[in-house]
Amino acid sequence: MALLLLLTGCGGSDGISGHAEAAPEQVEADVETFLPPAPPSGLHIPSLGVSTDMFVGLELTSDNTMEVPEGAEAVGWYVESPTPGEHGPSVLAAHVDWQGQKGVFFDLRNLEVGADVIIDRADGTSILFQIDEVEQYPKDSFPTERVYGDTEGPELRLITCGGDFDRSQASYRDNVVAYATMVDVEG
Template sequence: MAFLLLLTGCGGPEQVSGHAEAAMEQVQADAPQESQPRPPALSPSPPSRLRIPSVGVDTDTFVELGLKPDNTMEVPEGAEAVGWYVESPTPGEPGPSVLAAHVDWKNQKGVFFDLRNLRRGDDVIVDRADGTSLRFRIDEVEQYPKDGFPTEKVYGDTTGAELRLITCGGTFDRSEASYRDNVVAYATMVPGG
């Protein structure tokens, strides 16, 4: 099942809508090809710590995110928190687990300030509440205008365990008090925690 929404804490009210089969097939066709088999998916367990060594992220401040009344995803409060979207799988389950954090917050550097600097092959380590530690590898990092956000690519079903790390980016629109773009890092679970 695909969830169609985007991070709006940086601005822009995008709506949740229905599942699109054709778009889902394209998402699966565009998925990165692996040279080695994927590790087996795990049972549900929420994230408890996030480490991204290449950009200096190491945090255990997690909050759960749901939907606001206008069907946009909630965003974490403050510069330090990473939000896990509770309608997405937990890290390690099949599908894209969605983690969101701010690029900045009230003149403070946010947890995902350097997300745009991630490169293909960078490691992302997620510790879970059940004590497991999972390693994901960055496949790509993209920046999208909010009005051109690829909802199916970001939230659409995947066969293996994947991550979507989302923050704001681009120029800041002072009249809207929000950034014009979103930055999304796509990562796939790999063997070895």
């Protein structure tokens, strides 16, 4: 089953709204194609000048909203999604901005198809993903199944806010989602 989550409030500390019906089932993976679980420990997007090892785990809160990272510099990995390199879409979220500071994903909307995204994992491996596409969606039309649904192989989703800032809601109106596919593993 797909996770039913929507991002909100990337300008402040609001949660990510929606409900998680159930985590996607893990598929028995071919060891040559998929990696065993290991949480992310580093993120590098050379074309955007992003390099960070500030990762936090994101869970659901009591009202079924997903936590968001605190601060402009942290990247959150949704712990109910596969770890990078496992079968399915690993979901990372970071702020476009935070209390007047540029967030880790400030330039995510400018990421180009074919750009490299490197994820370091706690087990010492590094995975090279390449961007397939970057899309912007109104929050009320967020493509939950496409973002969180099962995939044929290891993929990555980078999510932040975008579009116009709604001052009355203290939130951006849209979400930016970068879709990437695993192309290589080192270590």
